[in-house]
Amino acid sequence: MYKLKKGKSDYTGMIISALLVITVTIIFLFIKDFNVDPFQIKTKNGLIEKSRCLEDEYLTDLAGGGYIRIKVKVETQDRKLQEELSLRQKEIRSTILSIIRDKTREELSKPEGIEELRRSLNQQLNKMLNGGEDLKVFITEIVTY
Template identity: 35%
Template sequence: MKNNKLLMIMIFILIAIALVGAIVYFTVTNLNAGPEEEKEPSIDEVIEASVEIPEITTNLASGEYLKISFMVQTDDKKAKEELEKRSFQVKNIIIQELADMNAEEVQGKDGQLSLQEDLKAKVNELMQEGQIVKVYITESLLQ
């Protein structure tokens, strides 16, 4: 009887140690795994979630005029649909941003990157169904 009771206690202790060990193992492996890396979307997914802003011709603050067009990448189809509906607002934002810029501010890689980031931020303020991931300049002619 005493051996039977001792055997039951030993089995209980072994099960408890195994459970604690399993919990610690899964906790440590999940903490070390970190956040899952986001994979880059394929080009088909990018195109599927993008909206083309056709050529816009506008005056710059310095007197020159600029012909420019964009491709705007959204994060999903709902955002794309919303952006398509807001195309007139996006064009308005582009024209207003360019109206305050000089030719020197638009020229060169740094100027174009700055314009893309400014437009992304301004359009994201409008968006309710998603967000803008990236703004691409697809054509640009300064005269």
């Protein structure tokens, strides 16, 4: 019978393989800690809070003629309200569209008109949802035609 002698290079390969297996195992065991949640934001004191938002783009006609393309972002940090946002997306979209359609191009050509639209959206959505005053509405893009 032949006996195989193992040299240093054989042990080095085994050690590297073992370290690789251990590293991959550790990563898989703790993968939840490596996930990056797109809704996490850092606060001033360095803590991470979850912020849930609903962002959508709307293209619709305006009351006095013309069209608008607008991006609206609805954000909250309340867990219950986050769930309600995701469950009622179609209703929220419909409400936003009906409020936008009532505006004219002239109203939205002024900064105070855009701010009034944002406030209207904020008030109506806060009334509609069970979260009280915890929603924040942002208009991130607006183009009128």
